[in-house]
Amino acid sequence: MTDRPPAGLRRLLAWVLPAGPIRDGLLGDLDELYAEHARLGPIAGGLWYGRQVLSVLVHYRLRPLLRSGGPGEGAGMVDALGRDVRYSVRTLRRRPTYLVLTVLTLALGVGGTAAVYGIARALLFAPLPYAHEDEIGVFWKKTDWTHEEFSYIRGQVPGFRDVALYRFRDMTLREGDGPAEIVPVVTASTELFDVLGTAPLLGRGFRAGEDTEGAEPVVVLSHGLWQEMGANQSIVGTRLTFDGTSHTVVGVMPRGFWFPSPSVRAFLPEPLDPELQNWNSSLVGRVAPGHEVGEMTVPMAQLTALLDERFDYPAQWDKTVGARITPIRADLVGDMRPAVLATLGAMALILLIASANVTALMLGQLDARSAEFAVRLALGANRRWLVQHLVIEAVLIAATAGVLGGVLARGGFGLLGQTLPLGPWTELLRPDWTVSLTAMVIALAAALCVVLLPTISLWRGDLRHAMNSTRAGRPRLRLGGRVESGLVVAEVALAVLVATGAALLARSVASLYALDPGVRVAGVGVVDVYLGGVENGRTTVEELTRALAALPGVRTAAAAQMLPLRGGGYNMPLTIAGRPELEGASTEFRTVTPGYLETMGMALREGRTITQMDRPETEPVVVINEALARTYFPGVSPVGQLLGDDINRRSTRIVGVVADAAERQLTGEAQPVRYVAFAQLPWVEQQQSLVFRVAPSSDPVALLEAVRQRVAEVAPGVAVRETTTLSRVLDAAVGPARQVLVLLTILSGLALVLGAVGIYGVIAHFAARRRRELAIRIALGLPGARAIADLVGHGALLVVLGIGIGLAAALGATRVLSSLLYEVRAIDARAFALAGAALLLIGLIAAFVPARRAGTADPASILREE
Amino acid sequence: MTERAFLGEFEHLVLATALRVKDGYGAELMRELEERTGRQVQGGALYVTLDRLERKGYVISRMDSPDARRGGRPKRFVKVTSDGVRALAEHREMLLRVWQGIETTLEEA
Secondary structure, rough: OOOOOOOHHHHHHHHHHHOHHHHHHHHHHHHHHHHHHHHHHHHHHHHHHHHHHHHHHHHHHHHHHHHOOOOOOOOOOOOOOHHHHHHEEEEEEEEHHHHHHHHHHHHHHHHHHHHHHHHHHHHHHHOOOOOHHHHHHEEEOOOOOOOHHHHHHHOOOOOOOEEEEEEEEEEEEEOOOOEHHHHHHHEEEHHHHHHHOOOOOOEEOOOOOOOOOOOEEEEEEHHHHHHHHOOHHHOOOOOEOOOEEEEEEEEEEEOOOOOOOOOOOEEEOOOOOOOOOOOEEEEEEEOOOOOOOOOOOOHHHHHHHHHHHOOOOOHHHOOOOOOOOEEHHHHHHHHHHHHHHHHHHHHHHHHHHHHHHHHHHHHHHHHHHHHHHHHHHHHOOOHHHHHHHHHHHHHHHOOOOOOOOHHHHHHHHHHHHOOOHHHHHHHHOOOHHHHHHHHHHHHHHHHHHHHHHHHHHHHOHHHHHHHHHHHOOOOOOOOOOHHHHHHHHHHHHHHHHHHHHHHHHHHHHHHHOOOOOOOOOOOOEEEEEEOOOOOOOOHHHHHHHHHHHHOOOEEEEEEEEEOOOOOOOOOEOHHHHHHHOOOOOOEEEEEEEEOOHHHOOEEEEEOOOOOOOOOOOOEEEEEEEEHHHHHHOOOOOOOOOOOOEEOOOOOOOEEEEEEOOOOOOOOOOOOOEEEEEEOOOOOOOOEEEEEEEEOOOHHHHHHHHHHHHHHHOOOEEEEEEEEEEEEHHHHHOOOOOHHHHHHHHHHHHHHHHHHHHHHHHHHHHHHOOOHHHHHHHOOOOOOOOHHHHHHHHHHHHHHHHHHHHHHHEEEEEEEEHHOOOOOOOOHHHHHHHHHHHHHHHHHHHHHHHHHHHHHHHOHHHHHHHO | OOOOOOOOHHHHHHHHHHHHHHHHHHHHHHHHHHHHOOOOOHHHHHHHHHHHHHHHHEEEEEEEEEHHHHEEEEEEEEOHHHHHHHHHHHHHHHHHHHHOOOOHHHOOO
């Protein structure tokens, strides 16, 4: 039936109305009228019905709630709520500083917390996409599991109904004749989907026997990959090329399914070789009925006995020791838990401080307005109305802050996703409306907590008495004064703590960037390729470098098997003829094409670099770096010397020496490195990095897309894994310190702002409390400047106290950061001084603003007003 | 209630409409109100007003004749009491007094 109102709204309406005949009558009337409105279309009908629900909500629920006790009682149809809201809006607009401060403070706290909560929810609390999460466990990894071990225990693992072997790897994917791309995949034994208990969206999972050598190759696609390929319903049965082999698509997994990482795009059966002893796989299993993942000691003892019978493990790789089943949740997301929870905790703390700030600001306002309230009471308003007014005001502030916080949360969500070290998990983070909704809910909850203290203060304090005591010059509504000061000290301490951490990291990151990586980073573009599937890798790489060099805007282009700053590569044994004492020596080993050393901007110290003349048929040559020359040829020129016969059984002649580059990490001693000619090597690595240098004034990023296209044209079978620049490689080398620095800088900025707001609020309140006293003193001849100095001094006292506590805490706490620091000690006087000075300055400014207002006010008008 | 009850604007409209349609029920009143006033009427507002008018003794309502077209729900029929008629008359008197002598001004405008 189309002429029935939307079921959800109708249920909401039925729930809102008090049960009884009246409800039935109204529901019936609206059903009847809906049919008429729905004739204009379902949307018009729905909107009409929605408005009806809203009106019932207002008239039957909200109004009775707010009217009780208010001055509007008995005023008939006059809209009490609307009037009170309008009154609150008016009074708030008269106090723009207060409004902006409270809204901003709350919005910052709420937005940040909602963003972090959104991340925590997506990563830690959301159910995993498996049917029986509690029954799935991952096997211990003394070392990775082998095909041989799995084939042996397969089908007879005690305590498990199903166990699957899987591994995580990259494959090239080609659709028809299109360019190849790299996709992360899982290859697994056929039990995988039985273990995880997830049914495919389309088609089927694996069938028994598909994981044997020579079986028809099949693939199950992730939902994401299927979407990217056009979400064609009839994809099952079509063919795709993985790593050069044609595979039949047999299924598509549902949206939201992932294993063991959200980045995985496809699932393929792994051809099992019962003899294969390579370690590279993991085991995941679903426990048999009657067993629990946490209590598998007995079955695992049986399993290790079984393994012991067949395998003779060396002591350090003994799988029969330390057998353990890890619940799948802990295995998959366990690593991120501390980081995410710690961030959530820190953020919640900042939210608390923000709420405390708003409370302090509100108390200050109450004080400032107590005369107004007393007059209203005298005119017949009751306390209940005053409290209601406070609540409405708090809700208005919270709603505004919630909207703003929602916007901040959306932004913060993306930013946090990038700054937290989450890796592929970032894919699970999709900002949705719930993040903004969370912000609103938190804001309202915070507002209700915030309004509690002022309410108690209002309820307890006899306002008529307050008015009298004002006359006598005694401070009013004392509650909160000391609490406020304590809060500010704590805030400042926290701000100092966070700022100190940020300052330490900033100094550390600066000194990392100041290091000379030995290459000229600017102006170099990088294309990482994977040759998997091409027939002649050597000529392909040479063609590619030639093609790139010919592109307009490119000066030079070359290739290497591993770039500097990426944390390592091959390390090969080093022998030198006539130097038997060097046994066991080894150096870094890089294969490079002609022009590579020039493209990277490595300085030539002696001899020559590798050129086009170094062919397979000519004498093998090597270029070494200064560290190698220093270490193995001290005091003599190495050029012309021969290195051992490890490459293709032939000696290599040293033809040049280049300056040290940061071949492994950015930091630490320069390692001895050999650069050998790619053309002369008997093998070709599947992973190659193509590099190109552009003219000094231009940006390599602008060329990356053209380069990617050129690669696809010249060598369609080659997959481009990543296009980037050498500057970004350097950023990555600077590493987690840089990521955490961003996060800490944001947090310390937040803490500084909140600290300043807190100091402002407390000094403003303090000044308001002493207004009359100050006015009298100024009237009696106290210079205004003295009054200002007095108040600022009070603020400074709080700030200094806070800084002291914060620095003391920082002495202990910054040690946590020491693993991230480079050439800066965890206790660094400059960083500490910087953080302290920043806080003091901000604190003094924040105290000065209200102090100046109090000190320059006209005493006569204040005294008259009182 | 107080002797001289004051009718709010919407109360006045509802009461007058109820008198016009005689023994009408909720949806009928809403239709009639919308037609006469040219404004959209919210069910919640109407029912709350009817509740209040009933408390003041100006209308009485009874639930009757469930109807399949309305999902088997009964109708709330409303009848204006003699007190209600009197209140309307007083209200009208008051309005007329207020309007006395200014209608011409409105026509000129």
